[in-house]
Structures are given as C-alpha cells and as structure tokens.
Amino acid sequence: MEYVGSVGLSGGLMCIWDPVLFEAISVVKNTNFLVVVGKLKGSGLLLNIGNVYAPQLVRAKKDLWDEIASIMEDHPSMWVVGGDFKAVREPSERRNSGFKNACASNFNSFIFNSGLLEYDMKGSRFTCIRGNGKKLSKINRFLVCSDFFNRWPDATFRALPASYSDHGPILLVSQMRNFGAKPFRVFNSCLEKEGYNEAVEKSLEGFNVSGPPDYVLLQKFATIRKGLKVWRDEMKKKEGESSSRALEELEELEKIMESRDLTEEEEWSFLENKKNY
Incomplete structure (x- = not known):
C-alpha cells in the first residue's frame, strides 16, 4: 500500500494492490498524484498505475498534465491513469455547470500527446453530482495506453451510483470471466x-x-x-x-x-x- 496525505480536508490518495498479482518496484508521489511502478506477476508485464486528484485552477491542472506526461516518458511501459481529473473533454460531459474551453483543450492535448485512450463508460453519463442534484459532470475516469487497450479490448469501465458522496465510485475491470456455479458457502x-x-x-x-x-x-x-x-x-x-x-x-x-x-x-x-x- 502507498498513499499521499490530504491537505486539510482536501485531497488524499491511496493505492492498494494484491501482491500475488502485482509487484511494486518504485513509487512517484506528488500532492496531486500517486504513481506505482511495477509488473504483473506471472506474465512479467510492466505496468504503471497512476492515481490522480487534480487541482481546481486551470493553470495548475495544465502543470499537472505536463508533469504526468514527463513521468510517462521516463517509464515507457503500459499505463493506467485514473481518478478525479476535475476536467471534462467536451460540453456534453457537464450539466448546469460552466464549461471551460481552455481546460478541456489542455486536457485533450495531454490525452492525445500521451497516447492515452478511454473505454466507453457504462452505468451512467456522469460521475459527480452536486448542488442538490442540479450540477452533474464526468470528471472521474480511467485513461489507458494503447498497449493496455489492445491487450484488454473487452475491458469494462463503469460508473457506480453516488450513494455516499457527491462522487460515484468508478470501476475498471480488465476481463470478465465465468468461473461456473458459485460454491456452497456458510459464513x-x-x-x-x-x-x-x-x-x-x-x-x-x-x-x-x-x-x-x-x-x-x-x-x-x-x-x-x-x-x-x-x-x-x-x-x-x-x-x-x-x-x-x-x-x-x-x-x-x-x-x-x-x-x-x-x-x-x-x-x-x-x-x-x-x-x-
């Protein structure tokens, strides 16, 4: 497990993994991101997992995208970057809240220049609900490199209901498997x-x-x-x-x-x- 502490009541990041499946090699930390560099057990495939909690200001987000892009260049292997980006890619990803063209342009440029892709989101159109349900936006997402996308083309990205917070949990499942009937269990x-x-x-x-x-x-x-x-x-x-x-x-x-x-x-x-x- 690795984490980045919160600043007051804001921020805070945590990455937890199963050591049977993933071996962490190194970690890169910042107030707004946490990157775990490692490899998948068995296959030996290198995989970098980035956890993001973006700042509010447009300029600060731009600096964050540049910093993450630099880290990606230093670790040229598979990438999965997810979290709260506090940015949308197009106007349709917001309802009843302002769309900042400069912020979206910076975000889209970062995604394009870094060679990242995005799975279609299932379950809901939005991931954040505020203003007593009046303001909605899709600011939480997963971005993956083309190698990851090609290896797991049937992966599923799903937005779960925002039942306990103004942000709904998001889930990326790389492969759906049917293990047959459930075993008989007594708890x-x-x-x-x-x-x-x-x-x-x-x-x-x-x-x-x-x-x-x-x-x-x-x-x-x-x-x-x-x-x-x-x-x-x-x-x-x-x-x-x-x-x-x-x-x-x-x-x-x-x-x-x-x-x-x-x-x-x-x-x-x-x-x-x-x-x-």
Whole structure:
C-alpha cells in the first residue's frame, strides 16, 4: 500500500494492490498524484498505475498534465491513469455547470500527446453530482495506453451510483470471466442470525435421494442452498427494506438528472434518501 496525505480536508490518495498479482518496484508521489511502478506477476508485464486528484485552477491542472506526461516518458511501459481529473473533454460531459474551453483543450492535448485512450463508460453519463442534484459532470475516469487497450479490448469501465458522496465510485475491470456455479458457502455471521437452523432443517424435509454417497451429498448441499437463499432473501427484506428503497429511489433520480433538472419535490426526495441510505 502507498498513499499521499490530504491537505486539510482536501485531497488524499491511496493505492492498494494484491501482491500475488502485482509487484511494486518504485513509487512517484506528488500532492496531486500517486504513481506505482511495477509488473504483473506471472506474465512479467510492466505496468504503471497512476492515481490522480487534480487541482481546481486551470493553470495548475495544465502543470499537472505536463508533469504526468514527463513521468510517462521516463517509464515507457503500459499505463493506467485514473481518478478525479476535475476536467471534462467536451460540453456534453457537464450539466448546469460552466464549461471551460481552455481546460478541456489542455486536457485533450495531454490525452492525445500521451497516447492515452478511454473505454466507453457504462452505468451512467456522469460521475459527480452536486448542488442538490442540479450540477452533474464526468470528471472521474480511467485513461489507458494503447498497449493496455489492445491487450484488454473487452475491458469494462463503469460508473457506480453516488450513494455516499457527491462522487460515484468508478470501476475498471480488465476481463470478465465465468468461473461456473458459485460454491456452497456458510459464513459464521449467518449461524448467529434468527431462523438459520430452522431454515436448514426445513429445506431437508422430505429429502430422499439415492445413489453414490458423493452424489447424495452434492444434492443435499444443493437442497440446503435453495432453502437458505429463500431465508436470506426474507432476512434482507426485513433488515434492509428502508435502505433498499432509498437506494432504488436514488438511482432512479440520478437517471432523471441526466436528462432534466429535478423538481422541488424530487430534489427533497434526493436529499432525504441520501440521509437514509
């Protein structure tokens, strides 16, 4: 793990990785970025990961782009740069907030000159919601080099709902894999919940399967799993009805924001659901 401390209540960056998959070689730090230079285990491919928290001023952002570009030149291998760039690339990436042509031009020049590419963003058009839901922008993103893009052309970049903050989390998944059916698992926390033992016993009522012992055991696990899924859904419904409703309404309102301003009633609902979720 590596981090850059915050300045008061602003900034702060952190990079965490799995040492089984990634080996860090060196780190480059600045108030506004954190770069981890390393390689992927197994393949030995060199990969640099940059985490960005851009400043507000246009000139300061331009200086940051120049500094990152210089670091990229010093480490000519695969690059992934992500974070809060506080810049958009075109007017359509903002709603009800000012578009600064100079800032966008500087940002686009940095992307082009550095040979960076961007995956289409799924899930939402915007990543930041402010002004009680009135101001929206796409200022959080991932940028990758052409080598990374060509190796993982089917990677997915997704914007998740902004449920806990004015910024929604963003997620880059390099490869989707299907590992088959999920294994049967029991967590210790489940054992303490009301009705768990009864759900297991009820699921096995009338169970009558013959055959080799391993086949019978497999079918018994499958039967218990079906019973526990019903029990789990009922427990979730009891424990999280209010939270689930708040999340659903938040997501619906975020979709509405992408096409029009919220009414006063919808704005009140947006703020109340933020509190309750």
